[in-house]
Amino acid sequence: MPSTRTPIRKRSASVEVAQGPVSAEAIASRLARFEQMCLIRNFEEEAERQYKAARIGGYCHLSSGQEAMTVGAVQAMREHDLLVTGYRCHGFALARGVPPQAVMAELFGRRDGCAHGRGGSMHLLDAGRGFLGGWGIVAGQLPVATGVALSLVRQGRTAAVLCELGDGAVNMGAWHESLNLASLWRLPIVYLVVNNEYGMGTSVQRASAEPEAFRRAAAYRMHGERVDGDDLDAVAEATQRLLSMARTDRKPAVLEAVTYRYRGHSVADAGLAYRTREEIAAHKEHDPIERVAESLLQMGAQESEIAHARERARAAVAEAVRFAEQSPPPELSALAEGVYCHGSDIQFARMRPGSPFGEQELVFDAGLGR
Amino acid sequence: MSAVEEMPAMTEARSGVERMTYREALRLAMREEMLRDERVFLMGEEVGLFEGAYKVSAGLLAQFGPDRVRDTPISEEGFVGAGVGAAMLGERPIVEIMTLNFLLVAMDQVVNHAAKIRAMFGGEVGCPIVIRTPGGAGNQLTAQHSQSFEGWFAGTPGLKVVAPSNPADAKGLLKAAIRDDDPVLVIENLPIYKEKGEVPLDPEFVVPIGRAAIARPGKDITLIAHSFATVRTLAVAERLAQRHGVDAEVVDLRSLRPLDVETVAQSVAKTNRAVCVEEGWPSYGVTAELAARIQSACFDDLDAPVERVGMAEVPLPYAKNLELAAMPGEDRIEAAVLHTLGRT
Ligand SMILES: Cc1ncc(C[n+]2csc(CCOP(=O)(O)OP(=O)(O)O)c2C)c(N)n1
Numbered sequence: 001m002p003s004t005r006t007p008i009r010k011r012s013a014s015v016e017v018a019q020g021p022v023s024a025e026a027i028a029s030r031l032a033r034f035e036q037m038c039l040i041r042n043f044e045e046e047a048e049r050q051y052k053a054a055r056i057g058g059y060c061h062l063s064s065g066q067e068a069m070t071v072g073a074v075q076a077m078r079e080h081d082l083l084v085t086g087y088r089c090h091g092f093a094l095a096r097g098v099p100p101q102a103v104m105a106e107l108f109g110r111r112d113g114c115a116h117g118r119g120g121s122m123h124l125l126d127a128g129r130g131f132l133g134g135w136g137i138v139a140g141q142l143p144v145a146t147g148v149a150l151s152l153v154r155q156g157r158t159a160a161v162l163c164e165l166g167d168g169a170v171n172m173g174a175w176h177e178s179l180n181l182a183s184l185w186r187l188p189i190v191y192l193v194v195n196n197e198y199g200m201g202t203s204v205q206r207a208s209a210e211p212e213a214f215r216r217a218a219a220y221r222m223h224g225e226r227v228d229g230d231d232l233d234a235v236a237e238a239t240q241r242l243l244s245m246a247r248t249d250r251k252p253a254v255l256e257a258v259t260y261r262y263r264g265h266s267v268a269d270a271g272l273a274y275r276t277r278e279e280i281a282a283h284k285e286h287d288p289i290e291r292v293a294e295s296l297l298q299m300g301a302q303e304s305e306i307a308h309a310r311e312r313a314r315a316a317v318a319e320a321v322r323f324a325e326q327s328p329p330p331e332l333s334a335l336a337e338g339v340y341c342h343g344s345d346i347q348f349a350r351m352r353p354g355s356p357f358g359e360q361e362l363v364f365d366a367g368l369g370r
Numbered sequence: 371m372s373a374v375e376e377m378p379a380m381t382e383a384r385s386g387v388e389r390m391t392y393r394e395a396l397r398l399a400m401r402e403e404m405l406r407d408e409r410v411f412l413m414g415e416e417v418g419l420f421e422g423a424y425k426v427s428a429g430l431l432a433q434f435g436p437d438r439v440r441d442t443p444i445s446e447e448g449f450v451g452a453g454v455g456a457a458m459l460g461e462r463p464i465v466e467i468m469t470l471n472f473l474l475v476a477m478d479q480v481v482n483h484a485a486k487i488r489a490m491f492g493g494e495v496g497c498p499i500v501i502r503t504p505g506g507a508g509n510q511l512t513a514q515h516s517q518s519f520e521g522w523f524a525g526t527p528g529l530k531v532v533a534p535s536n537p538a539d540a541k542g543l544l545k546a547a548i549r550d551d552d553p554v555l556v557i558e559n560l561p562i563y564k565e566k567g568e569v570p571l572d573p574e575f576v577v578p579i580g581r582a583a584i585a586r587p588g589k590d591i592t593l594i595a596h597s598f599a600t601v602r603t604l605a606v607a608e609r610l611a612q613r614h615g616v617d618a619e620v621v622d623l624r625s626l627r628p629l630d631v632e633t634v635a636q637s638v639a640k641t642n643r644a645v646c647v648e649e650g651w652p653s654y655g656v657t658a659e660l661a662a663r664i665q666s667a668c669f670d671d672l673d674a675p676v677e678r679v680g681m682a683e684v685p686l687p688y689a690k691n692l693e694l695a696a697m698p699g700e701d702r703i704e705a706a707v708l709h710t711l712g713r714t
């Protein structure tokens with residue numbers, strides 16, 4: 001299948017949806033997407049505040065500005081599809097329906113976090129909702145996601161994998177190896193390349209000999225295409241189409257969504273050493289959330305409905321913080337729990353004599369293999 | 371004629387010492403060596419325009435230009451391997467890996483290629499590459515970003531591994547690594563980048579590879595550490611002196627391969643007790659190697675079993691309380707020392 005090409009240039013507010021009579025359901029469903037986008041934006045802004053107040057530690061990568069790509073792609077997933085992402089994963093978790101409380105509690109390192117306070121910002125997960133993790137090594141999640149797709153085939157399941165990666169990840173060997181395997185074995189997977197124009201402080205132009213990542217799919221005889229990642233409908237349409245192709249025809253694909261991150265690489269990066277304030281401001285003029293708000297008005301939604309959606313998103317984040325504050329930290333006596341499967345304590349029992357100082361209390365007596 | 375002799379005029383003749391941070395000392399070492407030797411160049415992710423993820427290379431792009439301070443895409447296996455190949459032809463690449471964790475992606479180039487070249491080809495060709503990268507934990511960076519693998523590399527014949535704990539050694543060991551004709555892994559450390567110390571300004575100041583230092587002389591017990599564990603251990607030694615009247619000797623290994631067993635053994639022969647400390651997991655690690663060598667070299671001198679303190683053997687959890695408990699903190703080191711002295 002030939003690769004199609006869409007220019008990077010952002011379009012103004014999409015008005016196509018406003019043509020013809022619009023059903024109440026269509027408005028309601030769009031309002032729900034809008035609310036999700038607001039939830040993600042508010043969540044990220046709150047995460048930054050909490051990070052600066054030292055209640056969140058480690059690395060904290062925000063996705064403000066990328067909400068249309070996130071919500072559009074995840075909305076296109078079916079219930080049994082699976083999601084695998086990199087470390088910039090707060091938005092994906094929220095869009096997949098992980099409760100904001102569980103995400104915020106994870107960022108706070110608390111017991112009720114979606115990874116029980118063990119993973120933090122980069123390693124969110126909700127297996128029950130088909131979210132198999134935020135991963136921290138660039139491109140490390142690609143072979144893993146490819147294997148998840150393999151298991152779908154082996155188990156005869158009609159589902160597909162959506163695997164998120166950044167524009168910086170396409171220069172890793174793991175990308176090429178994964179694409180080759182997926183194409184060779186006809187695996188049900190869509191690689192969603194989030195092209196936010198930078199990998200840390202390096203622009204796509206400075207990092208990639210072929211800066212249009214979707215074109216690389218052709219090297220593996222795989223379908224590749226590019227969408228305006230700030231256009232909710234365009235992302236949803238393309239993801240839906242490619243996921244369905246993966247699910248039913250076992251045809252993998254690369255979908256490149258062009259978007260922009262407003263904040264620095266992580267909260268610790270001011271994000272100005274390698275780009276100008278003007279560049280950031282220009283992107284904010286076409287804010288993906290406001291584009292959806294405009295389109296809602298054009299569809300006939302009431303201003304008040306939009307305001308209420310914004311308000312609900314804010315309230316959900318405030319509630320998430322309250323919840324996270326009240327959740328206790330993990331128990332010290334469980335430090336080694338979950339390192340191995342249940343029953344491994346028997347295998348490790350004879351390793352105790354002569355172990356390094358403190359090992360008995362910290363590891364063997366703290367749940368190793370229980 | 372070597373580049374060293376061709377370009378004496380380019381080195382700034384300076385003397386004395388200056389107080390600077392560990393990262394500034396590393397930068398100074400690179401700057402001096404780049405001035406001294408045209409073959410030296412730096413490459414890695416964000417080393418140029420961004421001036422280094424941890425600002426170690428700040429100012430070097432402006433001074434030396436993009437040919438010698440080369441930004442790379444995120445492709446560790448590719449550019450570490452490229453460094454290996456360039457070194458085979460006599461270049462002196464310094465490859466910066468953002469953190470030690472990401473060096474695993476390039477493990478094959480380091481262990482299967484760089485480390486093998488000289489021996490496997492019968493000594494016909496060498497590989498004078500330097501790989502610089504910070505290891506360490508303690509900032510809630512979680513399981514994939516908090517690791518200390520120096521034991522893995524130090525257990526690989528063909529590689530040299532150094533791990534400075536202070537600014538002067540950072541400068542001196544990096545310079546020694548750049549001048550060395552073999553592949554050298556320089557393990558830096560995130561929490562000590564900002565630590566300050568006196569650094570000799572003499573461009574000919576180098577710290578020899580394979581020599582440990584007595585970081586604190588003492589007589590009651592020998593504490594052996596490297597990198598950030600040395601910083602912690604020195605703090606514990608002061609505590610021990612103040613609170614318990616214990617006079618601990620601290621050996622800072624500085625080089626892990628080659629390992630200065632002689633200095634370690636001399637100290638243990640004097641104190642008769644040893645506690646080995648590392649930030650990595652002790653099993654099959656640096657402290658495991660030390661314990662084995664000490665019992666072999668000092669069997670008759672030992673009054674107590676050699677004790678080891680390291681990271682709790684779990685993938686490091688995110689939550690602050692768990693992370694603190696898992697790390698080889700000062701309390702745990704102190705307790706190990708008192709235990710080894712029979713005080714508990
Ligand atoms: C193998 C590896 N090398 C380096 C890093 C450090 N690092 C983390 S994120 C990042 C930039 C990735 O950029 P991109 O893929 O574009 O994703 P974005 O951050 O823009 O979402 C780098 C270099 C890493 N985590 N893993």
Ligand SMILES: [Mg+2]
Pocket residue numbers: 166167168194195196197198199200
């Ligand atoms: Mg990017």
